[in-house]
Amino acid sequence: MMITANDQQDVKKEKILEAAHHRFLHFGYSKTTMNEIAGDLSMSKALLYYYFPDKSQLYVAVMRKVSDSYLKSLSDRINTFADLKEAFIFQIDTQHDFIVTNYNFFDFFRLNEQNLPDAIWEIVTQVHESETKMLVSAIKTEVDRGKIKPVSNPTEIVELLLDALHGVRAKSVSHKKTMFPNKEHLEEIRAKRLLLADIFIKGLMY
Amino acid sequence: MMITANDQQDVKKEKILEAAHHRFLHFGYSKTTMNEIAGDLSMSKALLYYYFPDKSQLYVAVMRKVSDSYLKSLSDRINTFADLKEAFIFQIDTQHDFIVTNYNFFDFFRLNEQNLPDAIWEIVTQVHESETKMLVSAIKTEVDRGKIKPVSNPTEIVELLLDALHGVRAKSVSHKKTMFPNKEHLEEIRAKRLLLADIFIKGLMY
DNA sequence: AAATTGATAGTTTTGTTAAAAAAGTCAGGA
DNA sequence: TCCTGACTTTTTTAACAAAACTATCAATTT
Numbered sequence: 001m002m003i004t005a006n007d008q009q010d011v012k013k014e015k016i017l018e019a020a021h022h023r024f025l026h027f028g029y030s031k032t033t034m035n036e037i038a039g040d041l042s043m044s045k046a047l048l049y050y051y052f053p054d055k056s057q058l059y060v061a062v063m064r065k066v067s068d069s070y071l072k073s074l075s076d077r078i079n080t081f082a083d084l085k086e087a088f089i090f091q092i093d094t095q096h097d098f099i100v101t102n103y104n105f106f107d108f109f110r111l112n113e114q115n116l117p118d119a120i121w122e123i124v125t126q127v128h129e130s131e132t133k134m135l136v137s138a139i140k141t142e143v144d145r146g147k148i149k150p151v152s153n154p155t156e157i158v159e160l161l162l163d164a165l166h167g168v169r170a171k172s173v174s175h176k177k178t179m180f181p182n183k184e185h186l187e188e189i190r191a192k193r194l195l196l197a198d199i200f201i202k203g204l205m206y
Numbered sequence: 207m208m209i210t211a212n213d214q215q216d217v218k219k220e221k222i223l224e225a226a227h228h229r230f231l232h233f234g235y236s237k238t239t240m241n242e243i244a245g246d247l248s249m250s251k252a253l254l255y256y257y258f259p260d261k262s263q264l265y266v267a268v269m270r271k272v273s274d275s276y277l278k279s280l281s282d283r284i285n286t287f288a289d290l291k292e293a294f295i296f297q298i299d300t301q302h303d304f305i306v307t308n309y310n311f312f313d314f315f316r317l318n319e320q321n322l323p324d325a326i327w328e329i330v331t332q333v334h335e336s337e338t339k340m341l342v343s344a345i346k347t348e349v350d351r352g353k354i355k356p357v358s359n360p361t362e363i364v365e366l367l368l369d370a371l372h373g374v375r376a377k378s379v380s381h382k383k384t385m386f387p388n389k390e391h392l393e394e395i396r397a398k399r400l401l402l403a404d405i406f407i408k409g410l411m412y
Numbered sequence: 413a414a415a416t417t418g419a420t421a422g423t424t425t426t427g428t429t430a431a432a433a434a435a436g437t438c439a440g441g442a
Numbered sequence: 443t444c445c446t447g448a449c450t451t452t453t454t455t456a457a458c459a460a461a462a463c464t465a466t467c468a469a470t471t472t
Contacts, residue, residue, distance in 0.1 A: 012444095033434060044446050049436065084410070139410075148410040157410070160374070160402055167373020168366070196366055203409020204290070204345075204354040204363070218415095239463060250417050255465065 013051050013061075015041060021062045021105075029059055029108030059108060060119045066105065067123050070098050071130050078134045079141070084148065087138035088197035091131060092165065096190055132158050148201070161200055168192045219257050221247060227268045227311075235265055235314030265314060266325045272311065273329050276304050277336050284340045285347070290354065293344035294403035297337060298371065302396055338364050354407070367406055374398045 019040045023032035034055055038045040052058040073094055081087040099106070109116070135158040142148045151157055170185035225246045229238035240261055244251040258264040279300055287293040305312070315322070341364040348354045357363055376391035 009444095034436085035434075045435085046437080046447080047445055050444070055435070142410075149412055151410070156401075157405070159377075160398055160405070163373045163375055163398070164370035164402055165373065167369045167371065169369055171365070192366055192369070195362075196370055199363070199366070199409070200405060201410050203405070203411065204348075204357070204407050205409065206355055215414095240465085241463080251464085252418080252466080253416055256415070259465095261464070 009051075016048060016051055016058070017062055017065055020058050021065070024059065024062060024108070025102065025105045028104050028111075030111065056117055057119070060117065060123075063105075063120065063123055066102060067127055070094075070127065074130050074134050078137055081138050081141070084138055084142040085197065085201055087135060088161070088201070089194060091135060092190065092193045092197060095131070096186070096193075100186060128162075131162065135161070161197070164196060164200070165193050168196060215257070222254060222257055222264070223268055223271055226264050227271070230265065230268060230314070231308065231311045234310050234317075236317060262323055263325070266323065266329075269311075269326065269329055272308060273333055276300075276333065280336050280340050284343055287344050287347070290344050290348040291403065291407055293341060294367070294407070295400060297341060298396065298399045298403060301337065302392070302399075306392060334368075337368065341367070367403070370402060370406070371399050374402060 016037070019037050020032075023037055023040070034045050034048055037058075038048050048058070052061065077090060081090065109120070132155060136154045139148070139151060139154045139157065143150050143154075168189055170188045222243070225243050226238075229243055229246065240251045240254055243264075244254050254264070258267065283296060287296065315326070338361060342360045345354070345357060345360045345363065349356050349360075374395055376394045
């Protein structure tokens, strides 16, 4: 099989993405320089600019890669859930791992908060839509099975649940300085979210 | 009835609190100066320091006043709810109004986020405890009435609900620059919270 | 004695500018 | 086409002076 120039380019681009990912993940966006990334690969900074137009678009490309694997893990499991609760649990655990694993990577994200580049918002929107899609599908299935009440607007319900889960925090965190949640907090949050999902399904009433 | 020196002091303190409240409310903590507050009252800045030890403690005193009225509205209604849903609705509406009415006032709050003075945290904690107490009481009553399942830890449930409600956001707000929510958003959030409270009680299952 | 103030000391914020660091460009070489 | 060293431009940092503000206090009025 012939190796074309484009294949070679793709291989090199991939190497760059890996090095960039490594730097962004460990030191965050603002504390990694193009020189460092180039240095890690023993190439000149100018070459980075040959492959990627600028730093932010390099970041976006890495983010694309990272979120693609997240999206894949979602689509792999869609429609495979035994019941709604299993789907909720999967959502909570998977998103949780995703965010924890990439915590530093997202500092760019948190830092710019407002006016992020459109490309980032596209990814965020896509991720959110995939999560929603997966859970909406799980709800519809459960309705079809006659396990839960018919729901007029499943998307609305799912987005409400995602918002609600997002609001769940560790008890002490609001006071303490450490915004970087430690292990106990992560577990506490996870446990609370699972409880919330459970109530969301069953309610407090008989 | 005799007017003592202390009565006079209290009257003046009250005047100062009003003027300070007005400034803090409209311009926030960092953008109001002691000179301005004094100017509004046609008194010297030094006199403010005669009545209050420093700016932050003046702020705390105003906050105390503001939150006392909120606490009162909660305690006035405790144990007066026809059912759990009514309690949840009251909580949502009342807190909502409280935050919206005092939005700018709380900028000090948001600005310092970490390391707020202890006095502030006492108030926050007290407010949170009152909200929790009211809702826990409503849950217990409802359990006694046999309307909902017995709950092993009502406080945990209530705190989970409060977190969840806190997570509810307007759909578009995450992207737009305007963090100050406008009327439609406020209504949208309120509506979503009411829906969440409803699901929280009834669940999705039959 | 209690209430009040002008003057002023001390601290924080803001603005300025120069140096350093980083992003980004380009002519030219392999 | 891929790649680099040298270069230009933009952004960040550091140092420091000016301005704004908080806080204090001796002196004055009530």
